[in-house]
Amino acid sequence: MPVHLRFAPPSSIPRLLVTPAPAVMVGVYVMLRHGVSPAVIGLQVAAALLAAWGGARVARLPRDKVLAWAPALALGGLLCGxxxxxxxxxxxxxxxxxxxxxxLHASSLLAPLVLLGSAVLFDAGRPLAAAGAVLLMQALHLVQPDAAQATALGAASLVLITLSPGGPLPRWSLGSVVLLSTALAWGRPDPLLPVPHVEGIVRLAAEAGLLWGIAALASLAVIPLGLALVGVSRWSRASPMERRVTASLAMYLGIQALTPAFGHFPVPVLGFGVSPLLGTWLSLGIVGVLGPRKEEQD
Known part of the structure; x- marks a missing residue:
C-alpha cells in the first residue's frame, strides 16, 4: 500500500513571515566576520528562531479573539511599559x-500591540481611548527617552489616524499632538555610546565589502516593503481594519529601520537585539491574523 506524504501548501504559511530572515542572516555573518562573541551571536540566532515561531503562532490565532483582546493587551502592555x-x-x-x-527593549514589543489596540478602539467608536493609548506610549518614549521609537510609532499613528473613521477636527488635533510628542522626544539627549554590532551594524557590513553593505540595506528594506506590497495586493478585498493595521505597521517597521540613519539608534533585525526581532515578527503575525485564511481563499 503506497504511503502518501502530505505537506502544508505554501499558502497556508504566510510568506510574509520569511521577510526578516535575510536581515538576520546578513547580520549574523557580519557579526561573525567582526569577531562578536559567540554567546551574543547564539542569542541572536535563538531569538530569531523563537520570534519566527511566535509570529507563525500569532498568525494562526482566532481573529475574533485577537480583536476582542487587543485593547486589553495594549493597556496591559502600556502599564508594564x-x-x-x-x-x-x-x-x-x-x-x-x-x-x-x-x-528587553519594551517599546519594540509594545508598539505593535498599541497600534492594533488603537485601531480596534477607533473602529469601535472610541477615539478618545485610542488617542489615549497612543499618547501614553509617546509619553513613555519621551521620559525614557527613545526618539527612534517615538518617531516610528508617531508616523504609524498618523497613518492609523488618517485611515480611521471620525471627524477631521479630532483627527487633526490628535495628529498635531503626536507630531509635537515626536519633536519633543528628539529634544531629549541620548547619552549612550553606540555599540558597533547594534547601532553600527550597517557600517560593519560595508566594511566587509560593497556587496555586503548593499545586502544589509536591501535586507532591511525587504521587511517593510514586503508588508506594504501585501497591503497593496489585498487592499481592494481587505476589511477596513486590515487596511489600517497593515498600513500602520508597514510604516512603523519602515521608520524603525530608517531612524538609525539619523542618530545612534539600534538597527532592528540586522543588528543585535532580541526585542526588535520579537517585535518585528509579532507585527507580521498580527497582519497574518487579520489577513485572509487559506480556508477563506478556497
Missing amino acids: FLTLVSPGLEGVHRWWVLGPLR
Missing part, C-alpha cells in the same frame, strides 16, 4: 525590562 522607569537604567536611560542578564 512604565515599569521600565523603575528598572535599572543605563546612564539615566530607561528603555528596558531587566530580566537577569537579559534586557
Whole structure:
C-alpha cells in the first residue's frame, strides 16, 4: 500500500513571515566576520528562531479573539511599559525590562500591540481611548527617552489616524499632538555610546565589502516593503481594519529601520537585539491574523 506524504501548501504559511530572515542572516555573518562573541551571536540566532515561531503562532490565532483582546493587551502592555522607569537604567536611560542578564527593549514589543489596540478602539467608536493609548506610549518614549521609537510609532499613528473613521477636527488635533510628542522626544539627549554590532551594524557590513553593505540595506528594506506590497495586493478585498493595521505597521517597521540613519539608534533585525526581532515578527503575525485564511481563499 503506497504511503502518501502530505505537506502544508505554501499558502497556508504566510510568506510574509520569511521577510526578516535575510536581515538576520546578513547580520549574523557580519557579526561573525567582526569577531562578536559567540554567546551574543547564539542569542541572536535563538531569538530569531523563537520570534519566527511566535509570529507563525500569532498568525494562526482566532481573529475574533485577537480583536476582542487587543485593547486589553495594549493597556496591559502600556502599564508594564512604565515599569521600565523603575528598572535599572543605563546612564539615566530607561528603555528596558531587566530580566537577569537579559534586557528587553519594551517599546519594540509594545508598539505593535498599541497600534492594533488603537485601531480596534477607533473602529469601535472610541477615539478618545485610542488617542489615549497612543499618547501614553509617546509619553513613555519621551521620559525614557527613545526618539527612534517615538518617531516610528508617531508616523504609524498618523497613518492609523488618517485611515480611521471620525471627524477631521479630532483627527487633526490628535495628529498635531503626536507630531509635537515626536519633536519633543528628539529634544531629549541620548547619552549612550553606540555599540558597533547594534547601532553600527550597517557600517560593519560595508566594511566587509560593497556587496555586503548593499545586502544589509536591501535586507532591511525587504521587511517593510514586503508588508506594504501585501497591503497593496489585498487592499481592494481587505476589511477596513486590515487596511489600517497593515498600513500602520508597514510604516512603523519602515521608520524603525530608517531612524538609525539619523542618530545612534539600534538597527532592528540586522543588528543585535532580541526585542526588535520579537517585535518585528509579532507585527507580521498580527497582519497574518487579520489577513485572509487559506480556508477563506478556497
